[in-house]
Amino acid sequence: MAQRHPGELTGAASTGRDSVVTATGVRRDYGGTVVLDGVTLGIRPGEVVALLGGSGSGKSTLLRVLAGLDPEATGTVVVRGRSAVVFQEHRLLPWKRVGDNVALGLAGPDVRDRVRSALAEVGLADRERAWPAELSGGQAQRVAVARALVREPEVLLLDEPFGALDALTRLRMQGLLGRLRAEHGFAALLVTHDVDEALLLADRTLVLEGGRIVEESAVPLSHPRAPDTPGFGLLRRHLLDRLGVPGGATFG
């Protein structure tokens, strides 16, 4: 896998120079089974792209490649600026307090202030000294978001970040992510199974199937969005059809 630095991109992809993430011809197989078969995509600065696809279609594999976590993949990935990853599981270290988890790997005199500010942004200003085991699932995932935010990323890579949460907490977290994105302007790749989540948050949706991006749709809906936002139902039906859930949309 070629991981290049800004300035080295030679215009190889149509996704090109105005992208904060550019992947070109990404391939990955596991023991001869091809999971990614030449994926090319770009994400523009500040753009939220939702990556949909059936179970096992390779969404998490692609996200790991974009995060630089898969040395076995081939192709080219260029990420301009800092990126941070949020996984479905919070991945907090149980032996470190919340604040120390958020501060992990950071250095400098202002780290504590930055940690406090990130925790305040996710509504957990008062939990800096708590242990991960003392948090609810939603709170732990908010700490994971704070840990990503504190790095001031240009790109957030989100792998089913709310997939393990109950429906109500999930809705709240979607709202939080939308607000943080509006305030900070980071770009994001959001891996999700949830068509509604994709349409609530994304500027564009991609569908991964057979190792390739087979579908790309703009989501030209105004914010804030809800399932009764005009146009939402049509897009929902289109995506569900594309994902092989015909008739799955009941409104629009």
Ligand SMILES: Nc1ncnc2c1ncn2[C@@H]1O[C@H](COP(=O)(O)OP(=O)(O)OP(=O)(O)O)[C@@H](O)[C@H]1O
């Ligand atoms: N470490 C691994 N070793 C072998 N096969 C793997 C490995 N990781 C993933 N796979 C396989 O690669 C395929 C894609 O997996 P991946 O987790 O990327 O899919 P996904 O679209 O994220 O799935 P889901 O939506 O169910 O999380 C699956 O068939 C999976 O079994």
